[in-house]
Amino acid sequence: MNGPAIRVPKFTLTRLPYYYRFVCDCDERGLKFVSSEEISQGVQVNAVQIRRDLMLFDALGTPGVGYSVGELRGKLEEILGLNNVNEAVLIGVGRLGRAILDYPGFKRYGLSIVALFDNAPEIIGEKIGTKEIFPVTELEHIVARLHIKVGIITVSASGAQSVADILISSGIKAIWNFAQVYIRVPREIVVRNEDLAAGLATLFHHLSETGTETKVASDPPLSTQL
Amino acid sequence: MNGPAIRVPKFTLTRLPYYYRFVCDCDERGLKFVSSEEISQGVQVNAVQIRRDLMLFDALGTPGVGYSVGELRGKLEEILGLNNVNEAVLIGVGRLGRAILDYPGFKRYGLSIVALFDNAPEIIGEKIGTKEIFPVTELEHIVARLHIKVGIITVSASGAQSVADILISSGIKAIWNFAQVYIRVPREIVVRNEDLAAGLATLFHHLSETGTETKVASDPPLSTQL
DNA sequence: TAGATTGTTAATCGATTAACAATC
């Protein structure tokens, strides 16, 4: 499909979603072309960087004109894997789980949460929208049967690893972990440990710096584990 | 207080919260000393990197022994500005706002949300725990009077910039933005744009890569704007 | 054509890691 196996720089990948969001906005405003300089303004990334990043994926523009908005959008969707619907299960239907369940930003990304799980007997069977909450004992079974590839963990820290283990043994490929612990997984499983508190800490650090020095943090939200 | 104005590498700062979490865990387990190698295991960061990062802040260990858990914890708290209580206001008391309001990870970080704001008449006056929801028209007034330094934006994308503008004009110093837009602020204000969907996108990308190549993403959640 | 903006190479910059003497 692609040439000689592109090696994507770690940080390029974290910038792509921002380009994507900006290009979607352009698209919705009806723009046909956009220059790297304009994207640069919108996402706070150097224009050369952007051209270079896009080049890596053969998302090419036209000299003197810029990038076709429609084409670029399509290309980014392809790179980011947004064309296929990504089915997921979510474990832990507390407040955080519920917030994620209707976080507006996911629509664009083709994320579809197809089943919910929790341990608390009093909410099992409850429906949120069209989705029923199942007991965690059903997790392995359902994930395996529906061939779900993504698991979202929103349980407490103490329960996270065991949930992860169940997910892995039922054939999950990627885990998005919001619990306050690092979970350990085999090499072939993709994990993203989302630690909101860590973001907060860096914010506080900047805040505690005195006057002039304060450089502001933005956020290609960064990085990736091996 | 400090010597010749330490210049902290951008990424060092994003790793610190992870060290902190690990060291807290050690502390709670009653450990007195921990080596850079042990921390390395726990947070998935090279041990040399850790020693170097800590060195920058004069968080020194003892050769042959390791780091004093208590001392290191204290030092990290100081660096991350966790000793002073950080008062914040939260604007937008929807599901996301409520989730953040009781996200367990914040306790450690001295974040205290002291007032809530929303526009929806039907929830104004409602109390969440001990905190009342005020109308957004009161925002400027209250922030200024209480000298609040941190604002958390959990409104929809369309409302975010105007909320930010109000916060800024009432003297806020830092903004933690969960809305799906980049907000623009003056240079001296610290912003962290938290885009959960972007995290999702990188997860999907890894997922769509074929077989052997799949290196997993972890996440010193990254980065900082200028 | 002249002006704009691209793709790409080369130069710079910063972050990571390897190596090791110093220290408990």
Add this chain to the structure above:
DNA sequence: TAGATTGTTAATCGATTAACAATC
């Protein structure tokens, strides 16, 4: 002392930016 683990320098690696010819 011997063993462990540090602090720190030097070497490597990768990411960013400046410069510019090629192209529309």
